[in-house]
Amino acid sequence: MSAPAPRAPAPAGPSGAPVTDHGSGTGRRAHLTTLTLQVLLALFLGGAGALPKLIGHSSAAESFDRIGFGDWFMYAVGVLELAGAVALLVPVLSGAAALALIGLMAGAFVTRVTVFDGQYALTPVLVALPLAVVARVRGHRNAELVALLLRRRRGGPAPSGPAPAQWTQR
Numbered sequence: 001m002s003a004p005a006p007r008a009p010a011p012a013g014p015s016g017a018p019v020t021d022h023g024s025g026t027g028r029r030a031h032l033t034t035l036t037l038q039v040l041l042a043l044f045l046g047g048a049g050a051l052p053k054l055i056g057h058s059s060a061a062e063s064f065d066r067i068g069f070g071d072w073f074m075y076a077v078g079v080l081e082l083a084g085a086v087a088l089l090v091p092v093l094s095g096a097a098a099l100a101l102i103g104l105m106a107g108a109f110v111t112r113v114t115v116f117d118g119q120y121a122l123t124p125v126l127v128a129l130p131l132a133v134v135a136r137v138r139g140h141r142n143a144e145l146v147a148l149l150l151r152r153r154r155g156g157p158a159p160s161g162p163a164p165a166q167w168t169q170r
Contacts, residue, residue, distance in 0.1 A: 034137045037130050038088045044127070045101065046085035053078030067115055080104055088134065095142045098135035102128050 052060040053074045064074035084104065087097030105124040112121035 030137065034134060038094060038134055038138075041101075041127070041130055041134065042085040042088045045081050045088075050078045050081035050085065054082065063116075067111060077104070092141055092145050092148065095135055095138035095140070096145055098131045098138060099142075102131050102135065105131065 051057075053064075056071070056074070060074055060078075061071065064071065064077075067073065081101075081104065084097050084101040087093040088101070090097075105128040108124035109121055109128075112118065112124065
């Protein structure tokens with residue numbers, strides 16, 4: 001029996017981070033765990049978060065009346081939550097979406113503490129914690145997103161055909 005050949009190092013993506021195929025071990029497990037977390041967060045933020053605001057449910061309307069910005073603010077927050085929930089499911093947007101939603105949760109926390117005397121202030125914190133995990137694990141996507149936006153801004157060719165391998169492998 002001969003010794004197995006040494007494995008070549010994983011190729012680097014545009015951000016310099018190694019690109020893996022998640023074929024075995026912890027890489028695949030971490031990817032699937034984070035993906036599951038993204039789906040659960042998207043369902044929660046889209047359903048329990050955005051939906052009551054977008055349909056003008058009385059509980060949401062009363063809360064936003066108490067804040068004092070009016071219905072427009074309720075709808076704006078609902079749209080932001082729904083857009084963030086959808087973006088969590090788009091691979092190249094997932095890292096940026098998680099960061100943006102953490103910012104939204106920070107605003108919700110401050111509002112809960114200042115306007116609602118701390119009632120349910122822990123809820124946005126409990127949502128922000130798994131978002132921070134997603135932002136950390138999917139952070140390499142931010143460099144890919146910036147590269148894509150810069151390429152389009154400069155008038156470079158838009159990617160055609162299937163997505164580049166580094167976008168689909170992580």
